[in-house]
Amino acid sequence: MKKATILYNKIESLFFVNKGNPEFLAFFRISTGALALLHFLSIISDFDMFFSSNSLVPQDIMSVFHPNWLISFSKITHFFESFGIAENTVILGAKIMFITLCINIIIGFYSRVSAFMLLLLQVALLKGSSFFIYGVDFFTSMSLFYLILLPSDAYCSVLRFIIKKKATEVNFMPVKRMFQIHISIAYFFSGFDKLLGYNWRNGESIWKAINLPYANRDFNFDFSWMADHSYILIIIGWSTIIIEMLYPFFIWIPKTQKTWMILTISMHLGIALVLNLYYFSAIMIIWNLTNFNFERETVTIKSLSLERRFYKKSSPVGI
Numbered sequence: 001m002k003k004a005t006i007l008y009n010k011i012e013s014l015f016f017v018n019k020g021n022p023e024f025l026a027f028f029r030i031s032t033g034a035l036a037l038l039h040f041l042s043i044i045s046d047f048d049m050f051f052s053s054n055s056l057v058p059q060d061i062m063s064v065f066h067p068n069w070l071i072s073f074s075k076i077t078h079f080f081e082s083f084g085i086a087e088n089t090v091i092l093g094a095k096i097m098f099i100t101l102c103i104n105i106i107i108g109f110y111s112r113v114s115a116f117m118l119l120l121l122q123v124a125l126l127k128g129s130s131f132f133i134y135g136v137d138f139f140t141s142m143s144l145f146y147l148i149l150l151p152s153d154a155y156c157s158v159l160r161f162i163i164k165k166k167a168t169e170v171n172f173m174p175v176k177r178m179f180q181i182h183i184s185i186a187y188f189f190s191g192f193d194k195l196l197g198y199n200w201r202n203g204e205s206i207w208k209a210i211n212l213p214y215a216n217r218d219f220n221f222d223f224s225w226m227a228d229h230s231y232i233l234i235i236i237g238w239s240t241i242i243i244e245m246l247y248p249f250f251i252w253i254p255k256t257q258k259t260w261m262i263l264t265i266s267m268h269l270g271i272a273l274v275l276n277l278y279y280f281s282a283i284m285i286i287w288n289l290t291n292f293n294f295e296r297e298t299v300t301i302k303s304l305s306l307e308r309r310f311y312k313k314s315s316p317v318g319i
């Protein structure tokens with residue numbers, strides 16, 4: 001019974017006692033909103049080619065690959081057209097809405113509501129055009145989901161500046177711990193999946209990636225010399241597996257946390273420079289910094305009851 005109580009206290013301390021720096025709320029909100037905005041602006045000139053009735057892949061073909069209950073952008077367009085609103089007007093409204101919601105998130109003006117509405121719009125756009133999406137779109141959706149759960153406006157936001165009322169203490173640690181566990185599981189199984197096949201272990205996947213026709217087009221690095229030094233490809237492949245599989249172990253240890261975060265961020269910087277996947281690399285770097293760069297060292301408190309009293313006095317986050 002005593003061991004069970006100790007275990008329960010440790011779990012409660014991990015998930016519910018404030019040990020983090022609330023600055024991560026502002027960083028995550030601003031960086032996620034800015035990334036979503038930049039990513040949208042990068043394709044806004046080609047919006048019609050992806051999401052309109054004149055898209056590269058006809059909407060009736062894309063509709064075959066998603067269920068009827070899913071609300072896609074084409075269904076939204078048809079809905080407004082039934083009221084006499086032209087498709088061009090709906091598209092213009094969607095563009096303005098997307099940009100406005102991103103700005104609201106960046107400045108912290110009802111960012112949780114804005115994140116919810118942006119998530120619905122983003123899912124409607126992406127799920128109805130699944131041929132044009134990749135990893136960054138899924139991670140953006142998950143980021144918006146976490147913005148809804150977290151007290152996003154509680155720190156460094158316009159809303160706190162406008163509405164000057166007595167703050168109510170909130171505990172963001174349960175959501176943050178869930179976020180940290182989420183990214184740990186994601187990296188582990190990504191590395192485990194690579195370990196199962198031989199392509200990453202013998203460097204073949206690295207060689208294929210750096211020679212993709214749409215990769216390495218911005219800097220045009222010459223990797224032809226690697227053909228005579230295949231051991232480098234093997235080292236890179238195994239390094240990727242090790243960094244990802246051991247992520248949930250070393251990232252939680254204070255002494256190795258910074259080192260493993262640097263290794264992980266360096267891996268994503270390499271992906272950005274070589275494969276030109278800038279937005280995907282950026283959002284993964286944001287996730288790493290959000291979860292493990294704002295950890296605060298706290299004074300060890302002997303009893304949980306004393307720790308609770310300490311937390312109530314020192315909690316800097318309020319809404």
